[in-house]
Amino acid sequence: xxxxxxxxxxAVVTGGASGIGLACARELAGRGAHVVIADRDADAAxxxxxxxxxxxWEVDLSDTxxxxxxxxxxxxxxNNAGIQRVAPITEFDPEAFRLIQRLMVEAPFLLxxxxxxxxxxxxxxxxxxxxxxxxxxxxxxxxxxxxxKHALEGLSKVTALEGAEHGVTSNCINPAYVRTPLVQKxxxxxxxxxxxxxxxxxxxxxxxETAVKRLVEPEEVASLAGWLVGPHxxxxxxxxxxxxxxxxAR
Ligand code: NAD
Numbered sequence: 001x002x003x004x005x006x007x008x009x010x011a012v013v014t015g016g017a018s019g020i021g022l023a024c025a026r027e028l029a030g031r032g033a034h035v036v037i038a039d040r041d042a043d044a045a046x047x048x049x050x051x052x053x054x055x056x057w058e059v060d061l062s063d064t065x066x067x068x069x070x071x072x073x074x075x076x077x078x079n080n081a082g083i084q085r086v087a088p089i090t091e092f093d094p095e096a097f098r099l100i101q102r103l104m105v106e107a108p109f110l111l112x113x114x115x116x117x118x119x120x121x122x123x124x125x126x127x128x129x130x131x132x133x134x135x136x137x138x139x140x141x142x143x144x145x146x147x148x149k150h151a152l153e154g155l156s157k158v159t160a161l162e163g164a165e166h167g168v169t170s171n172c173i174n175p176a177y178v179r180t181p182l183v184q185k186x187x188x189x190x191x192x193x194x195x196x197x198x199x200x201x202x203x204x205x206x207x208x209e210t211a212v213k214r215l216v217e218p219e220e221v222a223s224l225a226g227w228l229v230g231p232h233x234x235x236x237x238x239x240x241x242x243x244x245x246x247x248x249a250r
Contacts, residue, residue, distance in 0.1 A: 005231055007032035012074040014061060014111065015081030017044035019180030020130055023218035024078050027226040029054055033076060040081075061107040062099055072114035075122065076229050079108035079152070080130040084182060086141050097144040104148035105155065112159050116168065125168035126229040129156045130221070133176035133244040153240060160238030169237035171228050176244035177206050178216040212245030 011028045015021035016037035029035045029052035038057040039045040045056035061067070061081050082104050085096045112127055119125025134142060135149035152172065159170035177183055183206075190201045207213050220243055227233060228241075242248050 004032035006076070006229065009033045009075040009229075010036070010073060011076035011078065011229075012036045012038055012057070012072060012111070012115070013078040013080060014038045014107070016078075017041045017048050019182060020175070020178055020218045020221045021078070021080040022048055023222035024080060024128075024130075024225045025052060025054065027219075027222035028076065028078075028229070031226065031230075036074070038081070061111075062103040064102045064106040064110055067107060067110040067114065070110065070114040071117070072111060073118055074115045075119065075124060076126045076128070077111055077115045078128045078130065078225060079111060081107070082130070082132075082145075082148075082182075084142070084145050084186075088141055089143050092143055097147075100144035100148050101151070104145075105151045108152060109155055112155070112170075116159075116163065116166075119163070119168045120166040123167040125163065125166070126233070127156070127159055127163070127168065127170035128225045128228050129170065129172045130225075131156070131172040131174050131240065133174050133242060133247050135172060135174050136240065136242070137248045156240070157238045164237060167234075169228070169233060171236060171238070172240040173221055173224055173228070174240050174242045174244065174248070175216050175221050176210065176242075176247045177202075178218055178221060180218055183215065207245075209250055210245040210247045211249070214245070216243050216245070 011033040013025045016025040017039035025035045035054035037045040040060045042058040049056040131152045132149045134146045135153045138146045156170045156172045187198045187201045191198045
């Protein structure tokens with residue numbers, strides 16, 4: 001049986017209706033937390049919430065002005081919602097760039113800002129930011145995503161420094177190529193573009209610079225997120241943890 005070490009804790013997981021967020025929501029709920037799935041996909045959020053005895057919060061996190069005056073009741077905040085757009089800088093749609101910064105930088109900032117007062121009051125809080133290997137190392141054609149994830153690294157560290165005296169930790173997780181709907185779509189698209197089987201996209205395009213030749217499973221990310229909110233994590237803050245099969249080590 002899993003330890004119920006998060007009993008009585010309230011967790012908000014953004015983008016919790018799919019992929020990594022879903023795996024994190026299951027991990028935290030399995031350990032006894034009450035999990036709020038914050039997602040723009042209301043149906044999927046409700047479905048997930050019903051399976052983990054949690055609750056759904058239908059929210060478009062790119063509509064950041066609506067979050068300006070938010071107060072968030074959360075002991076644990078997992079900033080996870082994200083999207084990807086691929087194009088050279090010269091062709092990158094400025095609106096798409098802004099959208100990604102709103103969703104992946106402004107929204108995490110506003111949610112942290114909204115959750116910290118309650119965490120400070122209770123003297124305990126855990127912020128887990130799902131960054132990316134692209135938060136540490138760049139790739140061409142992903143300017144908005146790489147920029148946003150690098151900014152998230154800074155946000156996480158400042159949160160760690162300010163939160164320390166209040167019992168709040170903040171850390172980043174930096175995965176690469178996780179087996180989620182987001183990556184599955186990239187595999188299908190690239191297979192069509194190059195006219196090759198999907199397995200070859202993974203092997204010959206995605207994993208060329210990865211030492212461990214497989215995709216990351218969402219549960220592997222969730223397991224680290226679970227450790228970062230668990231009982232032995234109090235001294236771990238302001239850090240960034242890769243789960244990328246050696247991609248950033250290269
Ligand atoms: P996913 O597409 O499977 O899930 C993303 C979730 O976010 C969906 O439920 C979606 O509805 C929600 N979402 C998207 N836009 C939203 C908005 N405006 N408001 C509210 N919710 C919104 O994606 P994933 O692969 O699980 O990625 C999750 C996070 O992990 C992202 O931040 C991504 O950058 C990061 N990440 C993913 C990978 C990977 O290979 N999949 C690698 C590194 C980092």
